[in-house]
Amino acid sequence: MNPTIPALSAAFLYLVATLLHLAEGRRGALLPRPLVTVGLPALLLHGVASYALLATPSGVNLALWPATVLILFAVNLIVLASGLRKPVLVLCAFSIRRAPCSSSSVPSSPPALQRRSISRPCWACTWRSR
DSSP: OOOHHHHHHHHHHHHHHHHHHHHHHHHTOOOHHHHHHHHHHHHHHHHHHHHHHHEETTEEOOOHHHHHHHHHHHHHHHHHHHHHHSOOOOOSSSOOOOOOOOTTTSOOOOGGGOOSSSSOOOHHHHHHTO
């Protein structure tokens, strides 16, 4: 089986998920649902491409490239699974400028991170401003 089509499709869907994440980060609302609807098919296609690279008629191919693809598949699986439990704030190396949080939409921050002001930012905004 040729892994090119599933790999390119997965790369495209990962790009779409990244752009969705950046757009939501700029709006200040990081919701897991859009990332899952795009990220889960991308992860499945990545798994198909990984299997196509690893499984050969002569056995399992654990050369450098297929092993790297398998490791990246595992990392993406862990990130997607952790994004279901808690919102993933930083997925890329670039800074996402978020709108300031209001205390009504975000749970209160831990006491160690609270600042002395009338409107307390959420813990993520406090951490990002350091």
